[in-house]
Amino acid sequence: MKTINNLALVAATFSAAGVAAAGTPVLAPRASSTLTPITVTGNAFYQGTDRFYIRGVDYQPGGGTGTVADPIADEAGCTRDVPYFTKLGINAIRVYAVDNTANHDTCMNALEAAGIYLILDTDTPKYSLNRADPGPSYNSVYLQSVFATIDAFANYTNTLGFLSGNEVINNVTNTNCAPYVKAVTRDMKQYIGSRGYRSIPVGYSAADVDANQGILGQYLNCGTDDERADFYSINDYSWCDPSSFTTSGWDTLIKNYTGYSIPLFMSEYGCITNKRVFSEVSALYSTEMSAVFSGGLVYEYSEEGNNYGLVTISGTTVTITDQFTDLQDAYANATNPTGNGGASTSTDASTCPSANENWTPTNDNLPAIPSAAEKLMKTGAGTAPGLSGAGSQNSGSSDTESSGTATAGSGTVTSTATASGSSSSSTKKSDGALVAALDMKVFSVVMVMLMGMVGGMVYCRFAFHFLGISVHASWN
Secondary structure: OOOOOOOOOOOOOOOOOOEEEOOEEOOOOOOOOOOOOEEEEOOEEEEOOEEEOEEEEEOOOOHHHOOOOOOOOOHHHHHHHHHHHHHHOOOEEEEOOOOOOOOOHHHHHHHHHOOOEEEEEOOOOOOOOOOOOHHHHOEHHHHHHHHHHHHHHOOOOOEEEEEEEEOOOOOOOOHHHHHHHHHHHHHHHHHHHHOOOOOOOEEEEEOOOOOOHHHHHHHHOEOOHHHOOOEEEEEEOOOOOOOOOOOOOHHHHHHHHOOOOOOEEEEEEOOOOOOOOOOHHHHHOOOOOOOOOOEEEEOOOEOOOOOOOOEEEEOOEEEEOHHHHHHHHHHHHOOOOOOOOOOOOOOOOEOOOOOEOOEOOOOOOOEOOOHHHHOHHHHOOOOOOOOOOOOOOOOOOOOOEOOOEOOOOOOOOOOOOOHHHHOOOOOOOOHHHHHHOOOHHHHHHHHHHHHHHHOHHHHHHHHHHHHHHHHHHHHO
């Protein structure tokens, strides 16, 4: 199993970049609108009616320096790198950390123009679950940062999905973190629905731990729909060239996950034990795997002192390596299966696993969302803390920490949702909220006057036009 230069802890906090304070709208950056949003049906991703396979790389230039840099806010860096993404032939990147106080329009729109989607982590070093003591770190200060992340990126149509965690559980001794990971996934899904956003998939990236990776996948897909992950991804380094489908153990992966009812992909892959030539790419996009897996992301784009880089970067100069060329060729030669690739439309939940020597949770009981965080479902996340905030792991109190066990279905979206969720960085009112904000008495008088002056037909046409404007204003 590989550790990612602390990037397992360096995920992403995103700003509620359009919310200066809870419920206070500010100018929003322009959201992308060309790429068709990715949706989930059964165990596969779809772009419209076409099966979508992730062909991508993990992208965090500067991640090896020990500092957190936001590649999506780095306009010069993004402009420098997108042409190489295109040359590589990818359709997705994963980013581990961003600055939620920055504007991301330029890069997100450049990615969109190149046909590239974003898969985004939602933790940062200061705002994350503490695997050594997860209970106190699951608090409203942490969740407010996570929700602000959603606000910042939800309206970009090329945001493919959010990751609720990366390798939080990284051995057999900390599986007690699983209920908290699952609770965060539940809370993120509820926030997305409650704020009126489109249905953006939420999932998790699991460590390369044979003892419990499959059990964790089963656990995150069991229980009520509101708490089940929308997808599951694994970091896997078992295929080390020269290898094969059977030698690597990927055939066992297929056996273990056959019948799994949510999309599954590799959030990191690309062993460097020997010279890697990415022979696994042809297998990953073949019918041997397409009924179970939806592609994957190669680790990683830039060289960060760990020999995994496809390119080296020096200022504005990018130098491609043999690994880049080998992956470029591998992607070019790997054709997606025809039709739906054997995907299943089943949405049946997995059976919740029983406790054993590698797994400590004894049931599917999850912590209840902290009361202060629950209020954000209605008010919105407000101002995000950014990368330099005070942090959340020691921010527990009576209203910020979970007060007990949640009841089944407690994460179901309620009617509190408004179209405020339709903008990635601004709070907008729903149709109902917009009309309610009007003085209805004055509105009625105006309508009566119009009827008297030009007849009922004009009234109907005006009313229809008015409602049309209100819908447009709420959803764009």
